Amino acid sequence: MHRIGFLLSDGFQIMALAPQAVFEYANMVTGEAFYTLDNFSVSGGEVRSSLGVQVGTRSLRGRLDVDTWMVAGVNDPLTSPAPERILAFLRKGGSRARRIAGICTGGFVLAEAGLLAQRRATTHWAFGREMQKRFPDVRVEEDRIYIVDGPVWTSAGMTAGLDLALAMVEKDLGAEVARSVAHKLVMYQRRAGGQSQHSEMLDLAPKSDRIQNALNYARQNLSRSLTVEELASTAHLSPRQFSRVFTLETGQSPAKAIEGLRLEAARLMIEQSRHPLDVIAKETGFRDRHHMREAFIRGFGRPPQAVRRDARMDS
Structure with missing residues (x-):
């Protein structure tokens, strides 16, 4: 069993939860609960998305046996920086997980926490240059769907989080399972990480x-x-x-x-x-x-x- 934690803060972009469907359907394809998912926030309780939808979460207190952290992005990371308590948690607990991912502008949170130093990373195309400017020790590749650098994953904006999640499923369960999940979700294909964000x-x-x-x-x-x-x-x-x-x-x-x-x-x-x-x-x-x-x-x-x-x- 592989436990995935989605780390949310007020104002998170609702599309950050879309990858949960990828893991749900991976369980359906394999016929077992390989993945278990939980939403987390600093204090627990309801967290409001940028759309106004409220989502229940668990707090970050206590022992958390999470294998993969998925850090949600916000619409504008320049005006909505991550709470310091989330950054402190990631600095301390991020290394304990098998892998950690920044979805869309969630990459800014990882960078602020120091987890992207000397690593390749991507983010939403609209904020790539700003990420490079703010975090010169990060090797930003702003025109990528997702990037894997060791245990740290980052994705481009919005639907690219689905491609990142499918890549995780392929790594965990194999290409055939990933293809079946993509088919069930009516995705044309899993885009390669190096593929351009632009058409x-x-x-x-x-x-x-x-x-x-x-x-x-x-x-x-x-x-x-x-x-x-x-x-x-x-x-x-x-x-x-x-x-x-x-x-x-x-x-x-x-x-x-x-x-x-x-x-x-x-x-x-x-x-x-x-x-x-x-x-x-x-x-x-x-x-x-x-x-x-x-x-x-x-x-x-x-x-x-x-x-x-x-x-x-x-x-």
């Missing part, structure tokens, strides 16, 4: 169906050369009209947007498969692995080999 398609956000259709066509045919003429044809526009409308709606030229889609697809393949880089380059429309490497350094600031290495470290 190129969401960032482009075209306003019209014709440009959206052209982007969908491009994403489904990345191995092709994808000329402006070909994309314009799918949008039923002339190449000149297409380039003008595309740039107006997305803020990017067609060429730059397509390279972003290629990079996103290549990164996913690098993180989630063992295909050689030559094969990935061909499948995602780069001329060769050297062309792909140049695009990775331009887009991500590091080569494909570094992306694959980090993904394996977080798996």
Whole structure:
């Protein structure tokens, strides 16, 4: 039996409790109560979320045999710092647990308690730079879904906590159980920890169906050369009209947007498969692995080999 404690304070973000469903369904899949869960706060009793929902908790007093601590985040860690009593508890009791995790901005709590010193960590993309500024001894990687550094886990914002919990289930009970849990929760897949928090398609956000259709066509045919003429044809526009409308709606030229889609697809393949880089380059429309490497350094600031290495470290 593995006991998981969710550490809450007033104003916690309600999505921090969503990972509890992952552990609940892991019990259902295995047919046994492998995980037991409790909510904790400094004094116990009801704790109010940022939404106003009240959740019952146990106090941190007494002997607590918790294997994994999950520290909930808040909407804005800059204006809602963690209570000193929680920080004191983590400094003293955090090392006794097998592992400890900061969900979303819960990473700020771990950093304040000194648990992230000289470790890799991530948090919600909106607060990554502030975390690095406030805690220079933390190696913040602000564009990651989650990061595992020894016994300390941190996740990006909101739904990334589900990916982190699934990764814990996979580590504890195996990949097959994790896949079954994801299926039951109607999750498309467990995102790799090294995966970007951002989606190129969401960032482009075209306003019209014709440009959206052209982007969908491009994403489904990345191995092709994808000329402006070909994309314009799918949008039923002339190449000149297409380039003008595309740039107006997305803020990017067609060429730059397509390279972003290629990079996103290549990164996913690098993180989630063992295909050689030559094969990935061909499948995602780069001329060769050297062309792909140049695009990775331009887009991500590091080569494909570094992306694959980090993904394996977080798996």
